[in-house]
Structure formats: structure tokens, C-alpha cells
Amino acid sequence: MREEMIKSVLSDLNSGSADIEASAVISLDGLTMASMLQANMDEDRVGAMAAAMLSLGDRTAIELARGALDQVMIKGSNGYVLLIHAGSEAVLSVIVRDKAKLGLIFLDATRAANAIANLL
Amino acid sequence: MMTTANDVNLNTFLHVCGFRLEDRETILRIAPIILPHLGRVTDRFYDLLLQDERIAEYLEGRIDLLKKTHLGWLESLFSGDYGADFIQRQEKIGEVHVNVRVPPLFVAASMSFLRAELSSVISQYILDREEAGQSTRALLGLLDLCQYLIDRKYNETLMNNLGISQTLLVRLQTTGKKRAAS
Ligand code: HEM
Numbered sequence: 001m002r003e004e005m006i007k008s009v010l011s012d013l014n015s016g017s018a019d020i021e022a023s024a025v026i027s028l029d030g031l032t033m034a035s036m037l038q039a040n041m042d043e044d045r046v047g048a049m050a051a052a053m054l055s056l057g058d059r060t061a062i063e064l065a066r067g068a069l070d071q072v073m074i075k076g077s078n079g080y081v082l083l084i085h086a087g088s089e090a091v092l093s094v095i096v097r098d099k100a101k102l103g104l105i106f107l108d109a110t111r112a113a114n115a116i117a118n119l120l
Numbered sequence: 121m122m123t124t125a126n127d128v129n130l131n132t133f134l135h136v137c138g139f140r141l142e143d144r145e146t147i148l149r150i151a152p153i154i155l156p157h158l159g160r161v162t163d164r165f166y167d168l169l170l171q172d173e174r175i176a177e178y179l180e181g182r183i184d185l186l187k188k189t190h191l192g193w194l195e196s197l198f199s200g201d202y203g204a205d206f207i208q209r210q211e212k213i214g215e216v217h218v219n220v221r222v223p224p225l226f227v228a229a230s231m232s233f234l235r236a237e238l239s240s241v242i243s244q245y246i247l248d249r250e251e252a253g254q255s256t257r258a259l260l261g262l263l264d265l266c267q268y269l270i271d272r273k274y275n276e277t278l279m280n281n282l283g284i285s286q287t288l289l290v291r292l293q294t295t296g297k298k299r300a301a302s
Contacts, residue, residue, distance in 0.1 A: 028285070028288070029285055029287040029288045029291070030287070030288040030291040030292070031287075031291075042295065044291065044295045045295040047291065048288065048291040048292045048295045049292075049295075051288050051291075052284060052288060052292055055282060055283035055284050055288070056282060056283070058283050059281075059282055059283050
């Protein structure tokens with residue numbers, strides 16, 4: 001039931017922008033709780049990598065006195081990965097194309113992360 | 121003896137390493153013969169450590185204290201206590217070594233030295249061949265066990281410092297593969 005509700009938030013997020021390729025909600029231990037991924041994406045891999053990046057981001061923000069971590073952004077030649085805390089126990093991972101307008105996507109993703117935090 | 125009910129990985133280690141109840145009895149039996157030689161083993165150990173520039177750096181200004189600590193640990197191996205306290209003591213070493221930045225390389229090298237040194241003490245002072253064989257097996261198994269517990273906690277502490285739990289670490293190491301032990 002909860003997984004369905006989270007999936008519906010992810011589905012709304014993905015359909016809100018053609019530039020969002022995939023999204024997933026992952027526990028801090030790297031377990032994928034719900035996902036809307038493309039068939040060629042490995043759910044376990046996305047989960048483990050996202051949770052690890054978020055952990056390092058958390059530590060980096062603390063070590064460099066940047067306060068509580070809000071989000072991590074990774075940019076590659078083919079696009080972006082955004083990681084946003086969804087409450088204290090999960091992370092929303094959004095996989096985005098390279099030509100995307102990030103401002104709008106950040107807004108939508110933050111809204112989705114808040115909605116997911118309320119469901120957990 | 122070991123209280124390992126919830127520690128699947130330690131059980132696997134013990135099953136293969138083969139350190140058992142009979143080994144505890146063997147070690148207690150040879151303790152009075154081996155204990156008097158441990159001071160000398162520790163002195164030789166420190167002479168060797170001090171010859172290595174990289175290791176010597178860590179010892180500067182605290183040789184006497186460390187010698188005492190390390191000799192105390194070596195002696196404690198002969199106490200016959202291999203229960204929960206023993207496990208915790210080895211794990212504490214892993215944790216302390218992270219804090220003082222002593223890498224596992226140094227522990228691995230030290231253990232190797234101790235395996236050779238203690239085997240040589242046994243062959244010199246335990247003349248019955250069967251007893252010597254049994255003693256060597258027991259003591260080497262115990263050193264292996266200590267090294268496993270120290271290294272395991274060392275890695276766990278390092279990862280915890282990065283905010284990466286053991287579950288996440290195993291996931292990272294095994295994505296796309298069959299899940300492995302941590
Ligand atoms: C067989 C390998 C080793 C064992 C079993 C061992 C054991 C121990 C123990 C029992 C402690 C005290 C832990 C506590 O406070 O509870 C300790 C601390 C320490 N060890 Fe080792 N050790 C080993 C190898 C080494 C080596 C090769 C070095 C050399 C660099 C080293 C450097 C230290 C240092 C610097 C401390 C911290 C002492 C302090 O300032 O409190 N250890 N070790």
C-alpha cells in the first residue's frame with residue numbers, strides 16, 4: 001500500500017518533466033523502497049550508490065560546517081543525478097537528462113521528497 | 121567459550137579456522153611454559169618495528185607504554201578467556217587503531233611476526249612432538265581469530281566514520297553479484 005503511494009508520487013514526478021528519466025526512493029542502508037526506473041537500470045545498484053553518495057554528502061556538509069545536508073547533485077556528460085533527503089530515513093534519487101532545466105526539476109523533486117517523507 | 125549465536129560471520133570464521141574447546145585446554149596447559157618468554161618476544165618485536173621508518177613514527181615518545189600494552193595483550197591470550205569479553209577486547213583494538221591511524225598492514229605484519237616467533241618458542245620448549253604440534257595449531261588459530269576480529273572492527277569503524285553502515289557496505293560491494301558476507 002505504502003509502496004504504491006510512493007510509486008504514485010514518483011510517477012507524478014517523472015511525468016511532470018520529459019527530462020526526468022527515472023526516480024527511486026531508497027533507505028539509508030541502500031534498499032530500494034519504490035522505484036520508477038528504466039528497464040536497463042539495476043535497482044540494487046541505483047540504491048546502493050545513492051545511499052553511499054548521500055552518506056558522504058552528509059559527512060562532507062558536517063565536516064565543512066555547511067549545516068544539515070539538503071541535496072547532492074552529480075553531473076556527468078550524459079546528465080545529472082539528484083539526491084534529496086526524503087525525511088530522516090530515506091533518499092529520493094532523480095535521474096535527469098543533460099539538457100534539463102534544473103531549477104524546475106529541483107522544485108518538483110523537493111516537493112516530491114516532502115510528500116514521500118510524509119508517507120514514511 | 122565463544123558466544124557467537126548472533127554473529128553469523130564469526131561462526132563461519134570459527135568453523136573454518138577450527139579454534140575449539142580443546143584448543144583452549146591446550147593453551148592453558150602450555151601457558152606456564154610460554155609466558156616467561158613473552159617479554160623477550162615483545163622486545164624483539166619492538167626492535168623490528170623500530171627498524172621500519174614508517175612504523176617507528178607511530179611509536180615515538182610512547183615505546184614503553186606501547187610495549188606494556190602489547191605485552192599485556194599477548195599475555196591475555198593465555199588466560200583461557202575466549203568469551204564475550206575477549207571478543208570485545210579485540211574489537212576495541214580495531215577501534216583504537218583507527219583513532220590513532222595504525223593501518224591493518226601493521227597488524228598483519230605484526231601477526232605474521234608473532235606466528236613465527238611463537239611457533240619457534242613452542243618448538244624450542246615443548247619437546248613432545250604431538251604436544252608441540254597441537255600447541256602450534258591452537259595458538260596460530262587464536263592469532264588468526266584475533267586478527268579477524270581486529271580487522272573486522274577496524275573496517276566497520278572506518279565505514280561508520282563515513283556514515284556507511286555494514287548493510288550498505290555489503291550492498292555496495294555486491295551490487296549485481298550474489299550477496300556476500302561482510
Ligand atoms: C599484533 C598486532 C597488534 C595488537 C594485537 C595490538 C594491540 C593493541 C592494544 C591492546 C591496544 C590498546 C587498546 C585500548 O586502548 O584498549 C593498542 C593500542 C595501540 N597500538 Fe596496537 N597492536 C598491534 C599492532 C600495533 C602496531 C604494529 C603498532 C605500531 C604502529 C601499534 C600501535 C598502537 C598505538 C599507537 C596504540 C594507541 C596507544 C595509545 O596511545 O593509547 N599497534 N594496540
